[in-house]
Amino acid sequence: MLDLIVQNVTQGRASQDDEGLEEGWEGQPGVTELVQKALDAGVTAEDIINKGLTAGMVIVGEKFESKEYYIPDMLAAAEAVGAAMQILEPHLAKSGMKAKGKVLMATVKGDLHDIGKNIVSILLRGAGYTVKDLGNDVDTRSIVDAVREERPQFLGLSALLTSTMVQMGEVINELRETGLRDSIKVIVGGAPVSEEFARSIGADGYGADGFAAVRLVESLGPSQQ
Amino acid sequence: MVRKGLPGGSFKPLSDDDIESIHQTAMRVIEEVGFQVNSEAALDLFKEAGASVDDEQRLVRLSQQRVMELIDSAPSEITLCGQDEKHDILLGGNRVHTGTGGTALYVFRQETGQKQPATLEDLKSIAKLVDGLDNIHLFLLPTYPNDLPIEYVDVNRFFAGLDNTSKHVMGGFYTLDGARQVIRMAEMIAGSRQKLRQRPIISMITCTISPMKLDKEYGDFIIAVAESGIPVVCPAEPLCGATSPVTLAGNLVIQTVDSLMGVMLTQIVNPGTPVIFGSVASTTDLRDFKYLAGSVEMGLINAAGAQMAQFYKLPFYATGGMTDSKVLDAQSGYESATTSLLCALAGANFIHDAAGLMEFALTACYEKYVIDNEILGMVMRAVDGIEVNDDTLAFDLIKQVGPGGNFVSARHTRRFMRSEHYVPTLSDRDSREDWENRGGKNAWERAAEKAADIIAKAEYSLPAPARQRVLSEIDGIID
Numbered sequence: 001m002l003d004l005i006v007q008n009v010t011q012g013r014a015s016q017d018d019e020g021l022e023e024g025w026e027g028q029p030g031v032t033e034l035v036q037k038a039l040d041a042g043v044t045a046e047d048i049i050n051k052g053l054t055a056g057m058v059i060v061g062e063k064f065e066s067k068e069y070y071i072p073d074m075l076a077a078a079e080a081v082g083a084a085m086q087i088l089e090p091h092l093a094k095s096g097m098k099a100k101g102k103v104l105m106a107t108v109k110g111d112l113h114d115i116g117k118n119i120v121s122i123l124l125r126g127a128g129y130t131v132k133d134l135g136n137d138v139d140t141r142s143i144v145d146a147v148r149e150e151r152p153q154f155l156g157l158s159a160l161l162t163s164t165m166v167q168m169g170e171v172i173n174e175l176r177e178t179g180l181r182d183s184i185k186v187i188v189g190g191a192p193v194s195e196e197f198a199r200s201i202g203a204d205g206y207g208a209d210g211f212a213a214v215r216l217v218e219s220l221g222p223s224q225q
Numbered sequence: 226m227v228r229k230g231l232p233g234g235s236f237k238p239l240s241d242d243d244i245e246s247i248h249q250t251a252m253r254v255i256e257e258v259g260f261q262v263n264s265e266a267a268l269d270l271f272k273e274a275g276a277s278v279d280d281e282q283r284l285v286r287l288s289q290q291r292v293m294e295l296i297d298s299a300p301s302e303i304t305l306c307g308q309d310e311k312h313d314i315l316l317g318g319n320r321v322h323t324g325t326g327g328t329a330l331y332v333f334r335q336e337t338g339q340k341q342p343a344t345l346e347d348l349k350s351i352a353k354l355v356d357g358l359d360n361i362h363l364f365l366l367p368t369y370p371n372d373l374p375i376e377y378v379d380v381n382r383f384f385a386g387l388d389n390t391s392k393h394v395m396g397g398f399y400t401l402d403g404a405r406q407v408i409r410m411a412e413m414i415a416g417s418r419q420k421l422r423q424r425p426i427i428s429m430i431t432c433t434i435s436p437m438k439l440d441k442e443y444g445d446f447i448i449a450v451a452e453s454g455i456p457v458v459c460p461a462e463p464l465c466g467a468t469s470p471v472t473l474a475g476n477l478v479i480q481t482v483d484s485l486m487g488v489m490l491t492q493i494v495n496p497g498t499p500v501i502f503g504s505v506a507s508t509t510d511l512r513d514f515k516y517l518a519g520s521v522e523m524g525l526i527n528a529a530g531a532q533m534a535q536f537y538k539l540p541f542y543a544t545g546g547m548t549d550s551k552v553l554d555a556q557s558g559y560e561s562a563t564t565s566l567l568c569a570l571a572g573a574n575f576i577h578d579a580a581g582l583m584e585f586a587l588t589a590c591y592e593k594y595v596i597d598n599e600i601l602g603m604v605m606r607a608v609d610g611i612e613v614n615d616d617t618l619a620f621d622l623i624k625q626v627g628p629g630g631n632f633v634s635a636r637h638t639r640r641f642m643r644s645e646h647y648v649p650t651l652s653d654r655d656s657r658e659d660w661e662n663r664g665g666k667n668a669w670e671r672a673a674e675k676a677a678d679i680i681a682k683a684e685y686s687l688p689a690p691a692r693q694r695v696l697s698e699i700d701g702i703i704d
Binding site: 012018019021070071072073075076079112114115118119122 | 629631634635639640642
């Protein structure tokens with residue numbers, strides 16, 4: 001059963017209606033159906049996550065690194081894992097596993113680009129994080145309010161324009177002024193953004209692409225609240 | 226995903242009227258001017274077949290009707306088999322295939338900058354290399370082993386091919402006895418005389434002499450191969466301004482007449498002989514009379530040759546993909562790509578010389594096989610064209626994604642991304658940082674690494690029993 005979950009993650013199949021990367025998978029149970037079956041059969045959420053979903057994503061990551069997999073392959077796999085995590089969430093406490101954490105995502109004010117942010121969101125969900133996506137063109141006030149209400153461990157900010165990336169600095173300043181800055185790790189990304197820029201505005205880290213963003217969040221670990 | 230045998234034909238340098246004019250002019254040449262046949266046996270055969278023969282000038286003239294009858298007796302489709310069936314090639318119609326060509330006297334390695342006389346070992350290495358390059362569909366023996374005495378060249382060339390690639394092996398030959406030995410060897414490998422005819426794993430190339438001349442030696446060669454029933458190509462090599470009129474249309478007339486000479490002779494000898502209408506037509510550098518291998522006009526006349534072959538319903542052997550450059554540089558890339566693409570889009574059945582040749586086809590270059598493999602992958606993708614149907618138009622998807630959305634996570638993207646878009650095997654698409662981190666290598670440097678890797682990992686050899694038998698029964702093979 002866990003092997004099948006691994007295979008279906010690598011095939012990027014969330015449900016039985018999905019086609020796989022290879023031929024002949026359609027109609028067979030996908031990751032969500034298999035996860036439900038595994039739970040029904042008494043497999044722990046911990047095993048499903050570690051030996052099924054994560055093991056599958058490790059293979060997907062390797063295939064992506066070696067350029068066999070494309071971004072859409074990676075996204076399909078991450079979506080499948082994200083959907084499975086929703087099923088597993090109520091079972092995590094029972095299994096004694098701690099949730100990996102919550103990430104708030106937003107494209108900053110004045111910027112309508114959201115493909116990059118959406119990819120990062122999918123990949124983070126695929127890595128087991130809970131993601132709340134505030135959308136694009138989100139003003140600083142709304143972001144700060146959401147941090148206060150949602151209490152996420154991470155805030156991911158995206159900007160694709162040199163004219164809007166300065167908004168990221170304003171969000172961080174506002175978090176500082178409202179006393180929220182220390183409760184959260186802020187990561188930034190987007191085509192014009194760089195490591196250097198991230199440092200200059202006082203962000204905790206910069207991810208060059210979606211996978212770098214996931215690695216970054218993993219390395220920053222659970223924020224001290 | 227390997228693309229081969231896909232239908233070309235979207236590029237038509239000749240209109241239907243143009244084709245008819247070239248055909249009629251070629252027929253007038255055969256009827257009114259005639260061609261010279263210097264083989265006694267061939268001359269007798271033409272005479273028996275109803276040609277009017279001027280014995281003194283050894284000139285053969287045939288009526289248009291007789292020419293067309295002989296063309297009609299030739300098959301319009303020929304299967305060239307690989308030792309592995311997945312490499313079988315069905316020549317005919319407008320289906321496009323690619324292959325190597327020859328016969329180069331030298332080999333060049335860009336890595337070392339060394340140009341040296343080609344050896345038997347080079348031929349084996351290139352066979353291994355081509356076996357591992359998917360976009361090269363057929364192995365035409367590309368080099369001459371300068372380290373062998375001529376009487377052993379033919380068997381060793383074909384053995385080097387057959388023992389190192391499971392793709393079809395085509396080649397010219399240097400002596401009639403050599404050709405007979407090669408056919409005997411191929412029969413042993415195929416299993417029997419009969420099996421070789423059913424699944425020809427080799428084919429042979431003979432030549433006519435442009436303009437309008439059949440040499441004694443090559444005339445006898447054509448007769449011998451036609452008698453054997455092995456597929457044969459009779460290419461003509463009219464060169465603009467030298468052995469044909471300088472005009473492209475005039476070149477096409479000569480190309481048509483000269484290749485048809487060979488086609489007709491095979492059909493007189495053995496009606497139904499699998500014969501391939503061939504063109505090695507090109508241009509000359511009229512400043513110093515050199516043969517040119519990379520001119521755009523060469524691409525045009527070979528593309529037009531494909532249309533003439535389609536008109537006569539004969540399988541076609543075209544020439545393209547070479548360069549006159551002495552090294553791998555921008556010129557070697559643009560010349561090779563331009564001529565290959567023109568031939569392929571015209572639906573040339575087999576583009577020979579399409580990989581590995583530089584310096585007026587005198588020199589084979591290891592790295593260039595790998596680079597041309599990439600060019601040919603892109604060329605075959607262009608031949609594949611644009612598929613338009615409900616699935617590819619994707620209205621439902623467009624509606625679902627909506628304004629401002631994106632297609633990156635759509636299942637539709639995943640379903641079509643690999644088949645709709647050519648996946649490079651050599652081209653660099655890394656960011657500058659990644660490229661620099663990987664050593665900042667240019668295309669030929671990466672090609673050199675890939676060539677060395679493929680040759681080092683090559684595994685194919687003849688099945689042991691056949692190999693043993695060939696080595697013990699055929700004289701002069703150097704293992």
